Amino acid sequence: MKPLDPPVEDPMEKKGTFATDLAAIRKRSRENLERGAVTQNYGGDVDTAIALLNEALATEIVCILRYKYHAVAATGIASESVKEEFAQHAREEEEHAGFIAERINQLGGSPNFNPDGLTTRAASQYVEGENLVDMIRENLIAERIAIEHYRDLIRYFSDKDPTTRTILERVLAQEEEHANDMHDLLVTHEGKPMLKR
Ligand SMILES: [Fe+2]
Numbered sequence: 001m002k003p004l005d006p007p008v009e010d011p012m013e014k015k016g017t018f019a020t021d022l023a024a025i026r027k028r029s030r031e032n033l034e035r036g037a038v039t040q041n042y043g044g045d046v047d048t049a050i051a052l053l054n055e056a057l058a059t060e061i062v063c064i065l066r067y068k069y070h071a072v073a074a075t076g077i078a079s080e081s082v083k084e085e086f087a088q089h090a091r092e093e094e095e096h097a098g099f100i101a102e103r104i105n106q107l108g109g110s111p112n113f114n115p116d117g118l119t120t121r122a123a124s125q126y127v128e129g130e131n132l133v134d135m136i137r138e139n140l141i142a143e144r145i146a147i148e149h150y151r152d153l154i155r156y157f158s159d160k161d162p163t164t165r166t167i168l169e170r171v172l173a174q175e176e177e178h179a180n181d182m183h184d185l186l187v188t189h190e191g192k193p194m195l196k197r
């Protein structure tokens with residue numbers, strides 16, 4: 001009878017292997033210092049990560065501009081509290097842009113704040129809206145675009161780049177809050193519930 005193949009050894013379980021790896025890590029870490037936080041075991045493709053993050057940055061910039069415009073231009077009865085909500089969202093979109101730009105920098109890239117081609121790079125759209133309800137609706141649509149986009153990015157980064165994923169998860173959670181806020185405002189100002197409860 002043919003003898004069974006010996007079990008495949010898991011290198012991580014072999015005693016002392018990790019210490020050997022650690023020595024290699026120490027050696028490698030002294031090389032390529034110009035790459036900063038990007039080490040040899042970075043799981044993804046750094047250039048792709050930077051390009052994707054620059055698209056997310058453009059999306060955030062468009063969201064800042066749209067909310068800023070709405071915070072100033074909204075008029076009508078009961079617009080004051082809505083204007084404050086738009087202004088609050090604009091501030092939070094600015095924070096998101098900051099997190100993303102910092103991450104691009106950590107990855108050795110350059111955050112693209114260039115207004116040329118901004119709307120082409122962005123996933124969300126800049127729509128001014130004709131009246132208060134239109135503005136709220138456009139923001140809800142933009143948030144839903146951002147949510148879908150971030151979910152896809154989070155899946156892409158998964159364990160390739162846990163830091164980027166964690167940053168995007170934090171941003172996604174806030175976009176979901178924004179969408180919910182816009183939904184609630186739409187219900188208040190359109191006077192009809194949109195979600196079945
Ligand atoms: Fe955002």
Ligand SMILES: [Fe+2]
Pocket residue numbers: 063089093143146174175178179
């Ligand atoms: Fe948002």
